[in-house]
Amino acid sequence: MSAESTPEPVIPGEAGPPDEPGRSAPRCRGKGRRRKPRGRRKGLMIAAWTAAGIVALGGTGAGYVFFKLNGNIKSVDIDQALGADRPTKADNGSENILVLGSDTRAGANKKLGGGTDDGSARSDTAMIIHVYEGHKKASVVSIPRDTLVDRPECTDAEGGAHDAAEDVMFNSAYTTGGAACAVKTVESMSGVRMDHYLEVDFSGFQKLIDELGGVDITTSEDIDDPDSHLNLKAGKHTLGGEQALALVRTRHGVGDGSDLGRIQLQQAFVKALVEQVKEIGLFSGGTRLYDLADTATKTVTTDSDLGSLKSLMSFAEGLKGISAANMDMVTLPVRYDPADPNRVLLQEQKAQQVWTALENDRPIPKSATEGTATGEAEDVVSGG
Structure with a gap:
């Protein structure tokens, strides 16, 4: 995810803009957070419960419809790949779901993701959704994709083994070993068990927004970003699938031009999407209902525990x-790397406040995100 912006001076130890040359100042890294050569990436975002909620509507049908939708769902056996050496499951009814946006370069995503039709896949958007006890x-x-970990x-879902690596971007986990490696990396960083996994791709996201x-x-x-091809004047807009995808991929048209600014746009869009899904009469039935459920079930890849229509419902x-x-939507506490502002480093103590809150089913304290790099795109986008 990058095309560079005009450099400004980097002050060692402070957050600088994301696309300028770094100085050779010494790094003050958190434990195990280092670097990997940068590649061109694009982001994707979707709310887990929005996709899952649309999927659930398909359960109102019977017979052919049920089996058709059930057959659409792809799943991966995360538990088998990860084995028993994992954080302990919570026993209070709370859940943690890792949601990834995937920009596979195969098939329909080739045009949307760019590059060649080589079948490779990247995960440039990652969110941990913690559902509190009571599910209210x-x-x-x-998790910024540029975070150095x-x-x-x-071990991937096909049984292939992948060596540990230091100083790599967070999103390299998915590229290296798929969903299982991404989940293991998150659990290793946080010490928090991921109960479920959901993945959504470019083409499905775009089609789903159009059908909504x-x-x-x-x-x-x-907002004017020639890289994502998004050009919006200030004011109210109804975004179709193509524009919505451009919005959640935009970085250079807002804030400091960083991936952190893009995350702020994604979070705002998710809130707008969640509210709108509740208001547009999805329970009216008919062909539209089936089309939505059909697209949603084709769009998501889940862990095996959610790999059936009944379970997803x-x-x-x-x-x-x-x-x-x-x-409550936050970005994992980070700061720009003084030696390479295209990368971010965890603020370890603040990040631990986040992990401790999730592990103990408590709200994330405001102190966890105070004084961290933000991307400077707060309030650029809102719902309605």
């Missing part, structure tokens, strides 16, 4: 009470 509130923690040794009839948003300033039922007003 949720916290969403975005120690990736643990992992678009999403209403308001921009507080003009049950999962969605447990999330439907969570509104945008009850979602």
Whole structure:
């Protein structure tokens, strides 16, 4: 995810703009957070419960419809790949779901993702959704793809072994070993068990937004990003699938031009999407209902525990009470790397506040995100 912006001076030890040459100042890294050569990436975002909620609507049918939708769902056996050496499951009814946006370069995604049709896949958007006990509130923690981490040794879903690596970008975990490696990396970073996994791709996201009839948003300033091909004047807009995808991939048209600014746009869009799905009459039935459910089930890849329509319906039922007003959305506490502002480093003590809150089913304290790099794109996009 990058095309560079005009450099500004980097002050050692402070957050600088993301696309300038870094100085040779010494790094003050958190434990195990280092670097990997940068590649061109694009981001993708979707709310887990929005996709799952639409999927659940398909369960109102019977016979052919049920089996058709059930057959659409792809799943991966995360548990088998990860084995028993994992953080302990919570026993209080709370859940943690890792949601990844995938930009595979195969098939319909070739045009949307760019590059060649080589079948490779990348995950440039990652969110941990923590659903609190009682399933009335949720916290969403975005993990910047440029975060430098120690990736643990992992086994992919096909049984292939991958060595541990230091100083690599977070999103290299998925590229290296797929979903299982991404989950293991998150669990290694956080010490928190991921109960479920959901993945959504470019083409499915775009089609899903189109079939929803678009999403209403308001921009507080003009957005013009030639890389994502998004050009919006300040004001109210109804974004179709192509524009929605451009919005969640935009970075150079807002804030400081960083991936952190893009995350802020993604979070705002998710809230708008969640609220709108609740208001547009999805329960009216008919062909539109089936088309939405068909697209949603083709769009998601899940862990094996959610790999059936029945399981996904049950999962969605447990999330439907969570509104945008009850979602606390934060970015994992990071700062720009003084030696390479195209990368970010964890603020270890603040990140630990986040992990401790999730592990103990408590709200994330405001102190965890105070004084961290933000991307400077707050309030650029809102719902409605």
